[in-house]
Amino acid sequence: MxxxxxxxxxxxxxxxxxxxxxxxxxxxxxxxxxxxxxxxxxxxxxxxxxxxxxxxxxxxxxxxxxxxxxxxxSEGIAKEPIGKLLIDCFDETNAVQCGFCFPGFLVTSYHYVKTDGEKNLNKIKKALSGNICRCTGYQKIFESVMLACERKPLMNANER
Amino acid sequence: MLDINCQYKSVEVSGKKEINMKFYKPKSLLELFETSEKIEGKKYFLAGGTDINVQIKNGMIKDEPIIFLNHLTELKNILQSDNHIIIGALTSFSEILESELLKNKLPFFQNSLKNFASPLIQTTATIGGNIANGSPTADIVPLLLILDAKLKLFSKSKLREVPISEFYLGYKKFILKRNEIIGAVLIPENAETGYETFYKKIGSRKALYIAKLAIAGLKKISNNKIEEIKLAVGSLNEYPRRLFKVEEYLKNKLVNEIDFADVEHFLQKEITPITDLRSDKEYRYRVCINLIRTFLNQ
CATH class of the missing domain: 3.10.20.30 (Beta-grasp domain)
Incomplete structure (x- = not known):
């Protein structure tokens, strides 16, 4: 079809x-x-x-x-301002090890940061609860999303 | 009508296998029933696809015809009519969780669904699909059972309403007639008003788990006396079930005078616990009794 x-x-x-x-x-x-x-x-x-x-x-x-x-x-999101911000934050906090789960985490985190963006660990855990990582662990992933939430207000209004 | 007959490549872990499948995408409900009547033998209705795609992957669905439903927006709605909240069968779980109407009228029902699967599944999974997939562990059904929900069943020439407690006849067996579908779920708008509520889903993880046991309850207790009680369990029996016999035993009793050996006796009368890969029946039984005790004492 x-x-x-x-x-x-x-x-x-x-x-x-x-x-x-x-x-x-x-x-x-x-x-x-x-x-x-x-x-x-x-x-x-x-x-x-x-x-x-x-x-x-x-x-x-x-x-x-x-x-x-x-x-x-994830390829489309990587070109968006918030996508770029998240990639930098994942990089800075060393949240990516083997990288297999990363595109999925990027998409889900993008949705959270874009639509909500509150720097709230419980809300972030809930939003990412459908994504599994088997090597780095979740702590650094949560840290990178928290960091992105912190930096989002510093972006230009049209990029948020 | 779009009648597509084509090859579908079913991807398996070991490699690729080509299967002939027939698909139908009816333009309206009427066309859906006309199509459905013409198909002899087994067929599947595809709503959100979160269960059917797994069944195809595992080879449980082979080459049976599939009728697509999800584009029929008339079944995708949450509205109020008279004294009921009506939820269209194709409404997704994220639509249920975001609904302002449900937030105002049935907050316990809405909040209890927050742990349904994961946010990624909630976007596509539908309420009708959760009921019609017929899993013993369907998350939404124990809640609908205690809220005295009814299902509106549609067929070409007839509409009928059936209490959800009468919908299941056995494991994946329903009261549905041939070419009849679930059109909507009806919940009385005051179904949870004035009750103390209880919902517990037991699993091995904090998120995205399939329940080892789920229990939902409503109670009205005054002066230590149980005036009203409604209980339903999922994952315990071959299909989610309202515990009418246990309710009958508990009604009008004083909370501190309940003999839980008797509760167990009545539970045994109406439940045959299942054993599966997630848990065994002894565990499920024990946890169920303990949770009823917790609910009554809280």
Whole structure:
């Protein structure tokens, strides 16, 4: 079936099997390899992307569900001011070790910092509860998101 | 109607396998029922897809036809009508958690769902899907049971309302007739007003866990006497269940005079605890009794 959607702010059309997973569409049809597959069951968050602005596990989203919608991947977020801020903060706090979970954490953290942004550890833990890291540990990840929340008000108003 | 017959590549850990699947994307509810009637044999209705995609991955769904529902926006709504709050079957958990109407009318119900799966799943998972997937551990069902919710079932020529306590007949077995779907959930607007509330979900992690046991309760106690009590459990039985017999035993008793051996006796009468990969029946049984005790004494 033909589906139309916005991918990282560009309008795209593809002919695809309606049940094909968004994860596979991104990796195979668009070669956007930032989105990772780990559990494939929605439990780890490595494949998180934004669908109409909200974080979802792309392994559980089918092609039929993205028709007419907006998809933003870690690659798109990395070009946004808040995405850049988060990458710097993850870097400064050494929150990334093997890096496999990082694109998923970036997407979920981006959504939190962009829509809420309160420097509140409990809220950040709750927001990131669908993402799993198996090496660095969560402490540094939380620290980097806290740091991003602290720096967000210093950004230009049009970038926040 | 879009009738798509194409190859779907099901990705498995060991490699790729191609399966023939048939898909339907009806334009309206009427078209949905017309399509559904034409399909003989087993078929699946796809709402948010958070359970079905896992079942496809694990080979539990092979080449059965799939009817897409999620674009039917008429089933995606939370509104008030007469004395009920009506939640369309395709409403997502994040829409439920963000609803101002539910915040005002049914705050206990809304707050209890905060630990449903993870924020990433809440965006796509639907209330109708959670009920119709038929899992013993469906998070929303014990809450709906104690709130005396009804399900509005739609078919081509008929609408009917069924109390959710009568919906399940066994493991993944429902009262649904062929070509009938869950259209909406109806909750009385004052269902939790004036009650002391209780909801506990027991699991191995702090987040994103499937319950070993979930229990929901409402009570009205005055002068130490139980005037009203409603209890429901998930993950204990083959399907989430209201504990009518235990309620009947507890009603009008004084809290300090309850014999929990009797509670256990009545629980045994209406529950056959399950054992699965998350926990065994002895543990579930014991925790259930302990939580009823906690709720009554708090």
């Amino acid at each position: 033909n589906i139309n959607f916005t991918l990282n702010k560009k309008s795209v059309t593809i002919d695809v099997d309606p049940m094909k997973r968004l994860l596979d569409i991104l990796r195979e049809d668009f070669r956007l390899l930032g989105t990772k597959e780990s559990c494939g069951e929605g439990e780890c968050g490595a494949c998180t992307v934004l669908l109409d602005g909200k974080p979802v596990t792309s392994c559980l989203v089918n092609a039929v569900h993205i028709d007419g919608k907006e998809v933003m991947t």
